Amino acid sequence: MLFNSLSFVVFLIVVLVLYYSKIFNWTNKKRMLLLASYVFYGLWNPPLVVLLWISTVVDWTAGKKLAVLEDKRKRKLWLLLSMLVNLGFLAFFKYGDFLLENFTAMLNAVGVEYTARPMDIILPMGISFYTFQTMSYTIDMYYKRIEPARTFLDFALYVTFFPQLVAGPIVRAKELITQFYSEKRATANQFIWGLFLLTIGLFQKVVLADTLLSGAADDVFGSKDILNSLDAWTGTLAFSGQIFFDFAGYSTCAIGIALTLGIHLPDNFRYPYAAIGFSDLWRRWHISLSSWLRDYLYIPLGGNRHGITRMYVALMLTMLLGGLWHGAAWTFVVWGALHGIYLVVERLLKGMIKIKIGAWNGILLALLTYTCVNITWVFFRAREFSTAKNMILSMFFLNDEGEKVLYMFDIVKVLMVITGLFLCHWVMRNTSMKEVAQKTNPWIFGVFWAVLFFLIVISQGSGEQFIYFQF
Numbered sequence: 001m002l003f004n005s006l007s008f009v010v011f012l013i014v015v016l017v018l019y020y021s022k023i024f025n026w027t028n029k030k031r032m033l034l035l036a037s038y039v040f041y042g043l044w045n046p047p048l049v050v051l052l053w054i055s056t057v058v059d060w061t062a063g064k065k066l067a068v069l070e071d072k073r074k075r076k077l078w079l080l081l082s083m084l085v086n087l088g089f090l091a092f093f094k095y096g097d098f099l100l101e102n103f104t105a106m107l108n109a110v111g112v113e114y115t116a117r118p119m120d121i122i123l124p125m126g127i128s129f130y131t132f133q134t135m136s137y138t139i140d141m142y143y144k145r146i147e148p149a150r151t152f153l154d155f156a157l158y159v160t161f162f163p164q165l166v167a168g169p170i171v172r173a174k175e176l177i178t179q180f181y182s183e184k185r186a187t188a189n190q191f192i193w194g195l196f197l198l199t200i201g202l203f204q205k206v207v208l209a210d211t212l213l214s215g216a217a218d219d220v221f222g223s224k225d226i227l228n229s230l231d232a233w234t235g236t237l238a239f240s241g242q243i244f245f246d247f248a249g250y251s252t253c254a255i256g257i258a259l260t261l262g263i264h265l266p267d268n269f270r271y272p273y274a275a276i277g278f279s280d281l282w283r284r285w286h287i288s289l290s291s292w293l294r295d296y297l298y299i300p301l302g303g304n305r306h307g308i309t310r311m312y313v314a315l316m317l318t319m320l321l322g323g324l325w326h327g328a329a330w331t332f333v334v335w336g337a338l339h340g341i342y343l344v345v346e347r348l349l350k351g352m353i354k355i356k357i358g359a360w361n362g363i364l365l366a367l368l369t370y371t372c373v374n375i376t377w378v379f380f381r382a383r384e385f386s387t388a389k390n391m392i393l394s395m396f397f398l399n400d401e402g403e404k405v406l407y408m409f410d411i412v413k414v415l416m417v418i419t420g421l422f423l424c425h426w427v428m429r430n431t432s433m434k435e436v437a438q439k440t441n442p443w444i445f446g447v448f449w450a451v452l453f454f455l456i457v458i459s460q461g462s463g464e465q466f467i468y469f470q471f
Contacts, residue, residue: 001043002465003198003253004206011040012257019261026183030153033261037162041125048124051089056159058085059134060152066141067148075142082138086131094128096121098328126166128325132292134159137173139296146174154180163257167250169268169288176265184262193434196449197256200433203452204249211459212417213242216410221381221391228402230411232394236374238414239381241421244273247286270432273373274425276357276365278342281373293322312347316340326380331388335379342372363426370422 001008015036019029042049062082069075091099097118104115137158140146149155158177186194220227220235227235251268258265268287275281282290301314316337323336355361375392382388393399428436437445 001040003250003257004202004210011036016260020185027153029183030157030180033162034153034157034160037157037160037165040162041160041165044125045122048122051093051124051127052130052160055086055089055130055134056156058082059138059159060149060155062138063141063148063155066138079138079142082135086135090127090131093121093124095328129168129170130159130165132289133170133172136170136292136296140173149173149177150181161258161263163254163263164251164265167247167254168286169251169254169266170292171265171288176263179263186260186262190262191260193437194256194259196437197252197259199256199449199452199456201249201251201253201256202456204245204252207455207459208417209242209245209249212413213238213245216406216414217242217381219405219410221383221387223403223405225403225405226390226399227394228404229394229397229399231402231404231406232391233374234406234411234414236378236381236391236395237418240273240370240374240377241414241418243377243380244269244421271425271429273370273422274366274429275369276362277369278339278346278372281369282339282343289322289325293318297321312344315343315347319343329383331379331382331385334385334388335376338376338379342376366426367422 001011015033018024018032024032038049038052041052059082062078065078066075069078097120100118107113137146137149137155141148149158154177157180158171158173161171161176164171216238217235220231221239248269255265255267266288270284270287272281272284275284298314298318301317302310303314304311319336319340320333321336323332323334323339326332326335355365357365375395378391378395379388382391390399394402440448
């Protein structure tokens with residue numbers, strides 16, 4: 001079920017009515033939320049709910065054992081079981097065809113003729129997200145960082161909580177499970193703010209991502225021709241805006257929906273396109289994933305505790321695996337590698353050059369960061385390396401005169417939206433939407449909200465699914 005669909009509006013109204021009715025106690029409200037979460041997920045492909053059930057039961061059982069066992073060997077075996085089940089599902093459903101294709105290519109490269117029939121595996125929506133979320137519980141239990149969930153119901157709801165189930169934020173157990181222990185009701189202000197966040201999220205998705213930007217991105221990256229530089233840059237900028245508005249829009253919707261229930265979810269984006277440098281970027285972009293990779297991959301690999309060489313190796317491995325997490329294709333690995341290289345080069349330069357960041361050089365450095373990020377988006381969006389290669393050559397004026405696929409109206413539209421996006425991020429980089437709203441006249445705020453709602457209603461969106469559903 002998609003947030004940007006009328007069926008979800010009906011679904012949410014029913015959930016809210018039942019949640020705030022007086023016929024259920026808190027335990028039964030949690031059961032209702034759990035059932036609603038299964039319905040929300042199962043309407044896409046009912047049999048795949050079984051994967052959620054298996055992960056939930058395995059990790060709940062492993063967590064209970066880790067809470068009482070002291071024998072190190074047995075504790076490691078229970079942690080290993082949890083990781084094998086979760087990563088096994090992820091490897092099969094997300095990387096099965098990818099691994100088979102590369103195995104076939106490797107055999108053919110050494111002279112062994114082999115043709116494999118594609119497995120045509122259906123990728124369960126959100127498997128990358130809920131796998132990391134539930135696996136973090138058993139890892140934290142193993143290291144005794146958290147207390148075990150009080151009941152199976154609390155844990156199952158933590159795994160499947162519908163607002164953030166499919167595309168995050170990836171929430172740690174200590175941030176969410178404990179909120180289910182006592183009854184939660186949104187205050188009037190929280191409920192209103194939650195609905196406003198839902199509106200903002202839908203505006204980002206329906207109006208900005210789908211209506212204004214997706215067409216240009218699809219036309220450019222779907223073209224088989226070598227493009228001229230202006231079209232190549234415009235298509236890349238369009239995708240950079242599309243993926244931000246699409247993904248941040250989902251996270252904003254999720255946070256808003258949860259808040260209408262009185263549940264708090266952490267921020268997942270903090271105006272990332274105003275980042276000054278790439279360490280700053282990853283503190284602002286997909287925060288729940290970057291912090292997950294830091295805590296459960298980068299630090300265990302050694303982090304910055306064992307010398308510079310080990311740190312750079314850990315950094316590159318983390319970003320390479322982070323790229324592969326996004327998709328089963330070598331283009332995603334290159335995307336992760338580029339971000340790893342950026343981070344390594346940034347750390348090297350910081351050791352040699354000291355720059356005092358001010359207003360003017362700050363915005364120039366932010367523009368430089370954003371430009372470099374756009375180069376990586378080419379590999380993220382391109383389906384094939386040949387497409388990415390031609391795009392990069394065109395963007396750097398290294399192709400001969402290329403074809404035009406965009407009308408001037410499309411180019412101007414994209415450039416206006418992206419300019420507004422960058423300036424908005426720069427102005428807001430050290431504040432928050434809530435702080436600005438609190439300082440705004442209520443009448444102006446109301447008119448602004450009404451305009452957003454009107455634009456959502458009149459937009460010609462076709463109910464496109466969120467980009468990160470495929471990850």
